[in-house]
Amino acid sequence: xxxxxxxxxxxxxxxxxxxxxxxxxxxxxxxxxxxxxxxxxxxxxxxxxxxxxxxxxxxxxxxxxxxxxxxxxxxxxxxxxxxxxxxxxxxxxxxxxxxxxxx
Amino acid sequence: xxxxxxxxxxxxxxxxxxxxxxxxxxxxxxxxxxxxxxxxxxxxxxxxxxxxxxxxxxxxxxxxxxxxxxxxxxxxxxxxxxxxxxxxxxxxxxxxxxxxxxxxxxxxxxxxxxxxxxxxxxxxxxxxxxxxxxxxxxxxxxxxxxxxxxxxxxxxxxxxxxxxxxxxxxxxxxxxxxxxxxxxxxxxxxxxxxxxxxxxxxxxxxxxxxxxxxxxxxxxxxxxxxxxxxxxxxxxxxxxxxxxxxxxxxxxxxxxxxxxxxxxxxxxxxxxxxxxxxxxxxxxxxxxxxxxxxxxxxxxxxxxxxxxxx
Numbered sequence: 526x527x528x529x530x531x532x533x534x535x536x537x538x539x540x541x542x543x544x545x546x547x548x549x550x551x552x553x554x555x556x557x558x559x560x561x562x563x564x565x566x567x568x569x570x571x572x573x574x575x576x577x578x579x580x581x582x583x584x585x586x587x588x589x590x591x592x593x594x595x596x597x598x599x600x601x602x603x604x605x606x607x608x609x610x611x612x613x614x615x616x617x618x619x620x621x622x623x624x625x626x627x628x
Numbered sequence: 629x630x631x632x633x634x635x636x637x638x639x640x641x642x643x644x645x646x647x648x649x650x651x652x653x654x655x656x657x658x659x660x661x662x663x664x665x666x667x668x669x670x671x672x673x674x675x676x677x678x679x680x681x682x683x684x685x686x687x688x689x690x691x692x693x694x695x696x697x698x699x700x701x702x703x704x705x706x707x708x709x710x711x712x713x714x715x716x717x718x719x720x721x722x723x724x725x726x727x728x729x730x731x732x733x734x735x736x737x738x739x740x741x742x743x744x745x746x747x748x749x750x751x752x753x754x755x756x757x758x759x760x761x762x763x764x765x766x767x768x769x770x771x772x773x774x775x776x777x778x779x780x781x782x783x784x785x786x787x788x789x790x791x792x793x794x795x796x797x798x799x800x801x802x803x804x805x806x807x808x809x810x811x812x813x814x815x816x817x818x819x820x821x822x823x824x825x826x827x828x829x830x831x832x833x834x835x836x837x838x839x840x841x842x843x844x845x846x847x848x849x850x851x852x853x854x855x856x857x858x859x860x861x862x863x864x865x866x867x868x869x870x871x872x873x874x875x876x877x878x879x880x881x882x883x884x885x886x887x888x889x890x891x892x893x894x895x896x897x898x899x900x901x902x903x904x905x906x907x908x909x910x911x912x913x914x915x916x917x918x919x920x921x922x923x924x925x926x927x928x929x930x931x932x933x934x935x936x937x938x
Contacts (some may be wrong), residue, residue, distance in 0.1 A: 541742050544782070
């Protein structure tokens with residue numbers, strides 16, 4: 526099973542609003558994570574993103590499911606700025622997952 | 629109460645003006661704003677004034693009168709910057725409006741963060757959405773700064789926010805300002821139930837908001853890196869930063885030196901104002917800038933993580 530989401534088509538070319546990202550994640554991604562689906566997040570056409578948006582989209586996912594989730598995730602069509610934002614959001618999520626696991 | 633708007637509201641003139649706005653009690657039955665002497669105002673002065681007038685209007689102060697508008701030497705500028713329109717003051721414009729692209733962003737309310745981030749960037753840096761265009765660094769920086777500050781207004785302030793910006797080609801500077809009329813940074817921490825926020829001064833609360841991973845909203849909506857990275861980007865581009873919230877004032881100069889102050893006793897700025905001044909010559913590739921700011925704030929992984937990009 527594969528979930529492929531085209532962010533520019535669904536949310537636009539400029540993604541800054543973290544609250545919007547969390548709402549999107551809860552409705553469009555979370556239900557599929559538990560179904561063991563492969564997830565492709567396609568950023569083609571996204572010109573600009575912010576930490577707030579990308580953290581809202583990814584950090585909670587990684588915090589909940591840990592680094593193993595990355596085996597099923599692919600990030601497509603990212604410009605260099607989006608790559609930095611995605612790497613930062615993932616690092617934050619994994620760090621929180623590890624902290625929770627140790628607690 | 630009569631408030632005479634001072635002649636110059638920029639640089640050193642901004643803080644006294646904010647103190648003046650902050651001295652108005654919300655129980656006033658009438659506020660008269662006299663614009664007759666005003667001859668220079670920065671985007672920060674404009675958004676602070678717009679946010680405050682809207683705050684007074686929301687507090688049901690019976691009358692807010694704009695006087696001396698027609699004697700004001702920069703009436704045309706105030707009209708072009710849409711200050712009067714935003715404040716609900718009608719006035720006849722004796723000029724033809726032209727597109728403001730590459731010159732200024734008029735005062736506008738922050739409603740949709742994504743669209744305002746895109747709109748301001750496109751206005752300040754025409755053509756910059758093309759990565760190869762010389763304006764691309766400014767485009768990305770403006771989109772990022774407005775995106776983060778706009779998200780703060782929408783998520784934390786419980787008020788209404790305004791943005792304005794100006795490109796000064798002579799000085800090769802870009803001034804960006806965002807102001808809201810919400811409950812301020814310190815109160816947002818208190819309302820979030822953060823125990824450490826009790827007893828914090830407004831100035832200390834601003835400093836706390838600059839630390840990474842401090843948020844009044846809580847997860848998963850917010851990871852508390854917005855202001856941290858905005859000021860990090862400012863530090864690496866040798867920008868000026870001013871943040872005012874409640875009685876607190878925090879400034880950062882181009883050398884990264886941070887100065888803390890307070891508004892005079894009895895003055896309280898009802899909301900938060902953030903203004904940044906960037907020098908064109910200091911802007912660089914945004915990817916490098918963001919990567920550096922994130923590294924510095926400890927927001928990137930300390931070990932390799934297998935992330936699949938295609």
